[in-house]
Amino acid sequence: MPPEPLVWQIATVSAIRGETERASSFTLSLPAWRPHRAGQHYDVRLTAADGYQAQRSYSIASPPAHTGVVDLTIERIPDGEVSPYFHDVLEVGDLVEVRGPIGGYFVWEPALGGPLLLVAGGSGVVPLMAMIRQRAAAGDTTPTTLLYSARDVDDLIYRDELDALAGDGLRVLPTLTRAHPPGWTGYARRVDEPMLAEVLAALGPDPLVYACGPTLLVETVAAGLVNLGVPPDRVRTERFGPSN
Amino acid sequence: MFDESTLDANAVAGELEVLFAVEMTAVVGKCAHCGNEAAVGTLRAYVNAPGVVLRCSICGEVVIAWAWTPTGGRVDRSGASWLGQPSGAAPSAAAPSEA
Numbered sequence: 001m002p003p004e005p006l007v008w009q010i011a012t013v014s015a016i017r018g019e020t021e022r023a024s025s026f027t028l029s030l031p032a033w034r035p036h037r038a039g040q041h042y043d044v045r046l047t048a049a050d051g052y053q054a055q056r057s058y059s060i061a062s063p064p065a066h067t068g069v070v071d072l073t074i075e076r077i078p079d080g081e082v083s084p085y086f087h088d089v090l091e092v093g094d095l096v097e098v099r100g101p102i103g104g105y106f107v108w109e110p111a112l113g114g115p116l117l118l119v120a121g122g123s124g125v126v127p128l129m130a131m132i133r134q135r136a137a138a139g140d141t142t143p144t145t146l147l148y149s150a151r152d153v154d155d156l157i158y159r160d161e162l163d164a165l166a167g168d169g170l171r172v173l174p175t176l177t178r179a180h181p182p183g184w185t186g187y188a189r190r191v192d193e194p195m196l197a198e199v200l201a202a203l204g205p206d207p208l209v210y211a212c213g214p215t216l217l218v219e220t221v222a223a224g225l226v227n228l229g230v231p232p233d234r235v236r237t238e239r240f241g242p243s244n
Numbered sequence: 245m246f247d248e249s250t251l252d253a254n255a256v257a258g259e260l261e262v263l264f265a266v267e268m269t270a271v272v273g274k275c276a277h278c279g280n281e282a283a284v285g286t287l288r289a290y291v292n293a294p295g296v297v298l299r300c301s302i303c304g305e306v307v308i309a310w311a312w313t314p315t316g317g318r319v320d321r322s323g324a325s326w327l328g329q330p331s332g333a334a335p336s337a338a339a340p341s342e343a
Contacts, residue, residue, distance in 0.1 A: 005262075005265065006258060006261045006262055041254075041257075043258040057255055057257075057258065099258060100258070102257045102258045102261060102267075103254050103257045103267070103269055103285075104257075104267040104268075104269050104270035104285075105253075105254060105257075105269035105270045105283050105284070105285025105286075106252075106254050106269070106285060107270075214248070215247075215248045215249065215250050215251070216248050233282075236285070237252055237286075238252055238254050238255075239250060239251050239252045239255075240251070241248070241249050241250070241251055242248050242249055243248075
């Protein structure tokens with residue numbers, strides 16, 4: 001069966017859920033919904049009255065099993081062209097132009113196995129959450145560690161859900177780079193090579209790695225893992241560009 | 245060679261799919277400059293220009309570039325010796341199968 005062409009369609013915002021102060025999840029109902037793979041994204045296009053267009057890519061947060069809809073978790077970038085529109089203007093029932101699902105490299109499904117090391121910086125957790133949700137929905141037990149860098153506890157997207165999903169082979173290791181609550185026993189610094197070495201040692205040999213976040217974080221992770229002996233073809237990256 | 249504004253080709257996967265009519269980031273290519281063989285998704289993307297430039301993650305040379313003209317997209321992929329499906333790759337919903 002030849003692939004269907006990638007075309008723009010008009011989605012309806014069917015729900016909006018605040019995740020953190022800066023991030024919200026937008027449920028989009030799609031007239032031409034197609035099944036997606038965890039890790040894929042949608043392109044979003046806004047068109048002004050004068051014809052000016054702005055386009056961004058946003059990762060799918062929901063697992064593939066949700067037919068007819070996708071959840072996009074979007075962080076509000078103060079000087080952004082698209083994300084402030086989502087956060088400040090869009091309401092349930094509004095229409096937005098999207099195309100997708102897109103991508104086939106930065107994807108995971110249970111058949112690809114593991115052990116799985118997921119490394120996120122900020123909203124880079126979104127495509128990794130789709131993988132974690134799919135793993136859980138499928139009853140998959142692939143040993144999985146999420147190393148998740150955020151500014152502080154309140155900036156951890158999906159915090160309650162991750163707490164609930166932890167166990168059954170899933171470890172969630174937040175590292176807080178700016179502030180941490182009293183009594184915090186987790187990591188409290190930027191991701192570095194010694195941290196990666198500790199996480200890898202606990203995960204087991206020949207991990208499959210997905211790293212997503214600001215470019216500098218992803219560079220640190222990719223270079224650190226190579227130094228630690230992880231084959232480059234086992235490391236898949238998605239760079240966001242500068243951190244906000 | 246790369247700076248903090250560098251993206252991965254995944255960021256322009258939608259444009260690639262429109263240009264090639266197939267999901268491209270899982271397609272493997274060989275860099276014509278250094279011989280590195282890797283998925284298109286590993287290429288570094290530069291998008292702050294009139295067109296898009298994808299560079300080899302190893303040598304930094306241009307592998308694929310394109311620009312949109314009033315009549316459609318025009319792709320220069322002379323920096324790739326070849327592009328093809330990875331051997332033994334997991335089947336992709338969007339990519340053509342080898343069967």
